[in-house]
Amino acid sequence: MSRKIWVFDTTLRDGEQVPGAKLNVYEKLEVAKQLKKLKVDMIEAGFPSSSTGDFNAVKEIAKRIGNTDDVIITALARAVKSDIDAVYNSVKYAKNPLIHIVLGTSDIHVEKKFGKSKNQILDIGVDAVKYAKTLLPEVQYSTEDASRADFEYLWKTIEAVVKAGATIINIPDTVGFAEPQEFGELIHKINDRLKNLNDRVLLSVHCHNDLGMATANTLAAIKNGAEKVECTINGIGERAGNASLEEVVMAVHTRSEIYQAFTNINTKEIMNTSRMVSGFMGLDVQVNKAITGENAFAHSSGIHQDGLIKSRNTYEIIDPVTVGLDDMELILTARSGRHAVKTAFEKLGMNQFSDSEFEEIFVDFLELADAKKEVYNHDLYVMIENFYKKVKGNNQDISHYSNNFYELIDLQVISNTKFPSASVELKKADQIIKGTAIGSGPIDALYSAIMNVCDLDMKLIQYDIRSVSRGKEALGKVKIQIEFKGEIYIAKASDTDILKASAYAYINAINSIVVDHLLPVK
Numbered sequence: 436m437s438r439k440i441w442v443f444d445t446t447l448r449d450g451e452q453v454p455g456a457k458l459n460v461y462e463k464l465e466v467a468k469q470l471k472k473l474k475v476d477m478i479e480a481g482f483p484s485s486s487t488g489d490f491n492a493v494k495e496i497a498k499r500i501g502n503t504d505d506v507i508i509t510a511l512a513r514a515v516k517s518d519i520d521a522v523y524n525s526v527k528y529a530k531n532p533l534i535h536i537v538l539g540t541s542d543i544h545v546e547k548k549f550g551k552s553k554n555q556i557l558d559i560g561v562d563a564v565k566y567a568k569t570l571l572p573e574v575q576y577s578t579e580d581a582s583r584a585d586f587e588y589l590w591k592t593i594e595a596v597v598k599a600g601a602t603i604i605n606i607p608d609t610v611g612f613a614e615p616q617e618f619g620e621l622i623h624k625i626n627d628r629l630k631n632l633n634d635r636v637l638l639s640v641h642c643h644n645d646l647g648m649a650t651a652n653t654l655a656a657i658k659n660g661a662e663k664v665e666c667t668i669n670g671i672g673e674r675a676g677n678a679s680l681e682e683v684v685m686a687v688h689t690r691s692e693i694y695q696a697f698t699n700i701n702t703k704e705i706m707n708t709s710r711m712v713s714g715f716m717g718l719d720v721q722v723n724k725a726i727t728g729e730n731a732f733a734h735s736s737g738i739h740q741d742g743l744i745k746s747r748n749t750y751e752i753i754d755p756v757t758v759g760l761d762d763m764e765l766i767l768t769a770r771s772g773r774h775a776v777k778t779a780f781e782k783l784g785m786n787q788f789s790d791s792e793f794e795e796i797f798v799d800f801l802e803l804a805d806a807k808k809e810v811y812n813h814d815l816y817v818m819i820e821n822f823y824k825k826v827k828g829n830n831q832d833i834s835h836y837s838n839n840f841y842e843l844i845d846l847q848v849i850s851n852t853k854f855p856s857a858s859v860e861l862k863k864a865d866q867i868i869k870g871t872a873i874g875s876g877p878i879d880a881l882y883s884a885i886m887n888v889c890d891l892d893m894k895l896i897q898y899d900i901r902s903v904s905r906g907k908e909a910l911g912k913v914k915i916q917i918e919f920k921g922e923i924y925i926a927k928a929s930d931t932d933i934l935k936a937s938a939y940a941y942i943n944a945i946n947s948i949v950v951d952h953l954l955p956v957k
């Protein structure tokens with residue numbers, strides 16, 4: 436029988452422990468609002484005793500996001516009265532508040548961190564739970580560093596805090612030391628004893644990714660009786676991060692026959708949540724990251740693209756729509772094969788060529804792809820038009836399409852503190868068009884100058900630049916998102932000159948808009 440797995444999101448507490456990822460109260464509220472849309476069961480909103488700012492953020496989240504029955508709001512406390520008071524005084528505004536207490540259980544923590552005996556630490560933990568219970572009925576106890584603790588002491592702690600009133604027992608693999616088989620066995624043993632002791636207490640896990648096994652350990656725990664999992668969006672968190680929410684949830688969703696479980700998560704909100712967290716925290720998502728990485732649903736090699744065109748399940752185990760994307764992406768590169776290229780032409784309504792003509796076009800395609808890395812739809816128009824010009828003397832219907840695209844001829848950008856300015860020269864059909872602009876910075880000036888030339892009402896909503904190689908000749912890779920008439924256009928370009936890369940990316944986006952909205956009717 437399928438059972439529910441409770442999803443506890445700690446992006447705003449463990450996730451926020453990432454250096455530089457600190458959010459202000461407004462950003463925390465926005466993320467919490469989005470987590471509610473994602474339908475997580477519990478939100479750990481912060482560590483209220485750490486600063487007045489965090490106390491206020493937790494309080495606002497409790498008031499504004501915790502005001503309905505469908506979400507539990509919690510925050511973390513040490514086994515210290517003032518920390519517990521801070522949690523209580525901030526989460527108490529929620530409809531369903533929970534106090535979360537953490538205290539070490541391994542010999543290393545007990546002896547080295549606290550310099551106390553095991554019995555002393557046990558008493559501190561029990562007293563903390565008893566005190567928290569005088570404030571709220573729901574109390575979670577985290578046995579920090581449980582995976583490195585002596586098992587009988589760990590169990591003695593669990594038994595004592597459950598008797599003191601803890602309603603959730605959380606087993607953390609605090610330093611990501613556990614291995615899936617071993618962690619599964621640990622959870623199995625605890626689950627067995629816990630169900631005999633008090634079957635209303637929820638068994639939870641919290642895994643870290645130091646050896647890259649946070650997701651695997653969390654899933655092993657689910658198989659062995661864990662009822663609640665602690666995760667973060669994009670797997671962010673202390674050091675190598677936590678179990679990634681999207682990976683755990685999509686594994687349970689995709690392989691439910693193995694886990695015999697389900698979660699309440701609205702998977703269609705996964706990408707929105709990932710992008711918001713990455714944007715606010717300034718933490719890029721690794722391109723090949725499972726589920727939320729830029730390439731997770733992008734296919735670029737010919738054999739895969741051919742398989743996908745014939746039947747999507749050849750290389751696709753999750754429909755991208757399930758996680759909130761529009762569709763899979765077939766990226767045309769020099770590794771693409773004939774099936775993918777032909778399909779791309781067909782999608783643009785260009786399939787009037789014979790097989791032998793296509794072979795010639797495909798040679799041109801490979802030449803362009805080798806030079807340009809990624810080939811866009813507007814490149815296909817230009818390519819086909821050039822082909823017909825070459826072989827048939829420019830008398831085909833489609834020959835007027837490329838007259839609508841823009842090409843960069845030259846640019847000059849002056850960056851100074853007072854008036855950063857740019858001038859550009861673009862080509863459209865046989866015309867050379869020039870534009871100038873000032874801006875708040877060099878890229879703003881450059882993009883304003885191009886926009887003046889193209890006269891399109893579009894909005895730049897994201898601009899990312901990164902270096903993709905080392906040294907003086909390093910390539911700058913620019914990725915942008917543009918909004919035009921409510922649609923989002925993503926475009927990329929790379930060049931050793933970052934201003935040129937920025938301009939090429941912008942012009943790629945503009946030409947994609949032209950393909951969709953401004954080409955003459957076929």
Ligand SMILES: CC(=O)SCCNC(=O)CCNC(=O)[C@H](O)C(C)(C)COP(=O)(O)OP(=O)(O)OC[C@H]1O[C@@H](n2cnc3c(N)ncnc32)[C@H](O)[C@@H]1OP(=O)(O)O
Nearest residue numbers: 449482484485486513514515537538539548549579609673
């Ligand atoms: C595994 C985890 O992720 S745990 C959560 C980690 N998160 C954080 O640390 C949140 C941010 N932290 C902070 O703002 C601060 O460290 C505070 C407010 C918690 C404490 O600040 P300070 O009082 O200045 O103490 P400091 O951080 O230097 O040292 C920690 C103290 O707490 C004690 N402590 C650590 N964990 C616990 C615990 N779970 N229960 C009780 N005491 C604890 C330590 O032994 C040390 O005590 P000592 O001063 O008697 O040696």
Ligand SMILES: CC(C)C(=O)C(=O)O
Nearest residue numbers: 537577579607609641
């Ligand atoms: C507070 C606890 C659950 C924690 O973050 C850890 O042990 O990693």
Ligand SMILES: [Mg+2]
Nearest residue numbers: 449609641673
């Ligand atoms: Mg942690």
